[in-house]
Amino acid sequence: MSDDVQDGFVRVRLDLSYDGKDFSGWAKQAGGRRTVQGDIEDALRTVTRSKATYELTVAGRTDSGVHARGQVAHVDLPVELWDEHRDKLLRRLAGRLSHDVRVWSVAEAPSGFNARFSAIWRRYAYRVTDNPGGVDPLLRGHVLWHDWALDMDAMNEAAAALVGEHDFAAYCKKREGATTIRTLQELRWERRADGVMEATVKADAFCHNMVRSLVGALLFVGDGHRPVDWPGKVLAAGVRDSAVHVVRPHGLTLEEVGYPADELLAARNLEARNKRSLPGSAGCC
Numbered sequence: 254m255s256d257d258v259q260d261g262f263v264r265v266r267l268d269l270s271y272d273g274k275d276f277s278g279w280a281k282q283a284g285g286r287r288t289v290q291g292d293i294e295d296a297l298r299t300v301t302r303s304k305a306t307y308e309l310t311v312a313g314r315t316d317s318g319v320h321a322r323g324q325v326a327h328v329d330l331p332v333e334l335w336d337e338h339r340d341k342l343l344r345r346l347a348g349r350l351s352h353d354v355r356v357w358s359v360a361e362a363p364s365g366f367n368a369r370f371s372a373i374w375r376r377y378a379y380r381v382t383d384n385p386g387g388v389d390p391l392l393r394g395h396v397l398w399h400d401w402a403l404d405m406d407a408m409n410e411a412a413a414a415l416v417g418e419h420d421f422a423a424y425c426k427k428r429e430g431a432t433t434i435r436t437l438q439e440l441r442w443e444r445r446a447d448g449v450m451e452a453t454v455k456a457d458a459f460c461h462n463m464v465r466s467l468v469g470a471l472l473f474v475g476d477g478h479r480p481v482d483w484p485g486k487v488l489a490a491g492v493r494d495s496a497v498h499v500v501r502p503h504g505l506t507l508e509e510v511g512y513p514a515d516e517l518l519a520a521r522n523l524e525a526r527n528k529r530s531l532p533g534s535a536g537c538c
Contacts, residue, residue, distance in 0.1 A: 318502030365519030397504035401476035414485035425460035469498035
């Protein structure tokens with residue numbers, strides 16, 4: 254599948270962040286719901302005085318209420334429009350966008366770049382506190398309160414069994430025609446100096462609800478409701494387990510998206526479009 258930029262257009266990379274509280278996720282929706290994509294596309298159309306709406310492609314779609322610190326998107330703009338507005342576009346977007354979404358960088362993308370398919374990893378953080386007094390009011394929009402003491406060592410031991418390439422069907426909301434095979438590169442917990450526990454979750458890609466489901470399973474281990482080997486057994490079973498809770502979205506933040514060197518972008522773009530199967534599987538998931 255070719256991803257060549259249409260003649261007369263230039264591909265532009267945007268680096269951005271947002272507080273997801275008042276957004277119905279990233280992707281545009283019918284019915285007038287506010288979304289990050291909709292807000293940025295509207296602002297881009299306004300500040301460039303364009304009649305057309307130029308559609309954004311994003312590295313990772315976030316659900317309603319999920320935040321992003323290091324989100325990446327691209328948009329293909331007419332060369333004439335880009336040449337006219339490139340030097341002032343960032344400041345004009347800052348003046349037009351609401352304060353809960355910011356674009357930090359707008360730059361011509363290297364050849365072969367695709368915000369979604371060129372990415373080689375996404376890194377999320379999920380933050381939770383087991384402080385018996387609750388969440389610091391200044392952090393309440395970004396930290397989940399878990400009303401049980403958590404054993405971080407047990408959670409990390411359970412997490413180790415989930416790292417690697419697996420079919421994460423047990424931890425994903427199934428989507429027709431989409432694979433649930435992913436390579437989980439990192440899953441670990443650390444307790445910060447302020448007592449907040451932070452999970453680092455890094456993978457080549459994520460399926461729907463995967464991070465929040467993994468966190469939910471590990472919290473059940475941490476508070477003693479399930480044994481350390483339970484999340485691994487759920488993974489091996491390969492089917493959704495009603496005991497795995499999808500934790501609330503506000504504790505989740507997309508922190509960073511990784512890309513290969515410029516000369517490898519096009520190859521990664523093509524590779525990422527191939528539907529994966531595990532060794533010995535029929536490739537159907």
